[in-house]
Amino acid sequence: MLDNFPFYLGLLIIILLLIMLANKIKVAYPVLLVLAGLAISFFPGVPVIKIDPELIFFIFLPPLLYEAAWTVSWKQMWRWRRIITSFAFIVVFVSAFSVAIVANYFIPGFSLALGFVLGAIVSPPDAVSAGAILKFVKVPKTLSSILEGESLLNDASSLIIFRFAMIAVATEQFIFYKAAISFSWMVFGGVAIGLLIGWLFMKAHKYLPTDANLDIFLSLLTPYIIYLAAEEVHSSGVLAVVSCGLLLSNNRHRFLSSKSRLQSLNVWESLCFILNGLVFMLIGLDLPEITKGLEETSLMTAIGYGVLITFVLIISRIISSYGAVIVTLIARNFITVADNRNPGYKTPFILGWTGMRGVVSLAAALSIPVYLNNGNGFPQRNLILFITFIVILLTLLIQGLTLPYFIKKIKLNDIYDPVPRHEAANHLKQELAEFVLDYLKTNYEGQTEHNPSLQHLIQKWEQHIKGIDNEIISQDHKHIYLDLIIQQRKWLINKNKEDQTLDESIIRRQMHYLDIEEEKLRYI
Known part of the structure; x- marks a missing residue:
């Protein structure tokens, strides 16, 4: 295994370069990887690759599924x-x-x-x-x-x-x-x-x-x-x-938690990216063993x-x-x-x-x-x-x-798609902003008159409705903003259940944004 380590390392580099090339020329990377594996298999001195089916069924398949x-x-x-x-x-x-x-x-x-x-x-x-x-x-x-x-x-x-x-x-x-x-x-x-x-x-x-x-x-x-x-x-x-x-x-x-969701998303995307690249390269490399x-x-x-x-x-x-x-x-x-x-x-x-x-x-x-x-x-x-x-x-x-x-x-x-996705997403954001503004005025009504920070928060969401974003928030009102994030999640989950025609990817994107917002509160 260690004798062939430089070969496997070079294989990973080739996979990365081919995927970048596929993105550049707008061709599905599995096509290039299979063809490259096929070409590499004919080079003299290349180690014989024999795919163990258990490697696919027990190592690759479960995480990809x-x-x-x-x-x-x-x-x-x-x-x-x-x-x-x-x-x-x-x-x-x-x-x-x-x-x-x-x-x-x-x-x-x-x-x-x-x-x-x-x-x-x-x-x-x-x-x-x-x-x-x-x-x-x-x-x-x-x-x-x-x-x-x-x-x-x-x-x-x-x-x-x-x-x-x-x-x-x-x-x-x-x-x-x-x-x-x-x-x-x-x-x-x-x-x-x-x-x-x-x-x-x-x-x-x-x-x-x-x-x-x-x-x-x-x-x-x-x-x-x-x-x-x-x-x-x-x-x-x-x-x-x-x-x-x-x-x-x-x-x-x-x-x-929001932190677990954000970090696991990046880990899983990277893991499956590597696994997908490897399996298609292995298909091409296995040809000599098959034809034999x-x-x-x-x-x-x-x-x-x-x-x-x-x-x-x-x-x-x-x-x-x-x-x-x-x-x-x-x-x-x-x-x-x-x-x-x-x-x-x-x-x-x-x-x-x-x-x-x-x-x-x-x-x-x-x-x-x-x-x-x-x-x-x-x-x-x-x-x-x-x-x-x-x-x-x-x-x-x-x-x-x-x-x-x-x-x-x-x-x-x-x-x-009679309604373009960007229009549906903008409409959802406006509805959500209206819900947040109504929630603020209803649940924190007694604090708004003499509280400049809360007034600023209300102005912020009024600007959201108009399509203007302002991310500044006062330190002493983190708990209010966190409460708003929790209420937005509940609203989005209910909205997803009630509106069967709404594309769930739009909901998930907004949920992802809320996770990022919650993590930002740790550093404000």
Whole structure:
């Protein structure tokens, strides 16, 4: 390990430079990192990189899922729950089923069970790739909320299908009622474990004598403990981490101080930035190890199979996207749906085109055992690995590079964002300032006449209403200003619950501002 330390150090520097280059040329950094890893792997003397699937599932995946759950809006997930669950479960299953049928028919030696193994591996889109691309283009918040919600759940659904397909390959049989019981335990057991442990950690944060550093340390431990606990009892570790992250994120203002929230945000952003960069570089570096296993199938034939499966995945996801929208349009005649606006033909295409695959697919492929329980080699393992790599590479290149172009050409804002976000944010600030001013005059009425500092505070919030900011506050009235911050948080939380159409990211930005204001009081 120490012998290769200069190589790994240089790798980190290359990752940082490539991400800066990606930001400069406005290309999603996963694309550049995979290509760079691929190029570096051909250099003579480069150490052979062999990705251990447990490294991905137990080291990389829990914190990345946990951070994503903290970022996503539960309100938006609930509002778009039907379309999110459709994409996270039904579309993933349709993709896996399509791949299974095509692989069984066109690839020699592939049984239907093996086809489902491959389909389960390559069916879940990668959240990091889509998120990196959406940074460079203006996309309606509704659309990004759907993609974020899908990305939290589709890994769980694909890994569940993968487990059942592996059992079918090993035993050459599929018992439906046992699979149904196992599926129910994996889903509901995973969610229950995540909520239970999340509740315990929430109480630990709230009642134990912690500070910001201890809170951050506890938050770093949380996803690993939850994932391991859920996997130990054969439920879904992915759903456990996601459900815990959503619970804690939705209650963050009840058990974390403003200092803990501010510092943990920076720590988690930096940690996930490093992890995301590493996993995509490792995908490219692992190619020589993958191609080395291709013995019976020629390289060009294997590439052809990879292109075929990629084509099937892209087409099946786009068709499924239109199918999900059609079902929603029909269902709204019988049940209340989250939104009655007609998305047209543009939105399903964009949702269908955001299907880049990533590291979870590769880790699942690598986790296939070399030998079955009876001692025979696992059929087509090396070919499955190679096809998975081709799918990841092609979806990143084809969809990753063209998605920004399609988003710019297809105007979606008029459908989903009738009120621009900056206007909604300004309106929220004015409403909040009016609430604060009314609270000051009502609760501190007797102190205003003969108190210049309090009069100055009232003037300050009157200026806020007019759009003029003045941050000066008297030392002897910190407690009044702190009371105002607490009341603003309560008002914002209630506003978020009452107004279902309000983008929660606007609320969170204002909450973040209040945290900064509270921390500033320590130094005034």
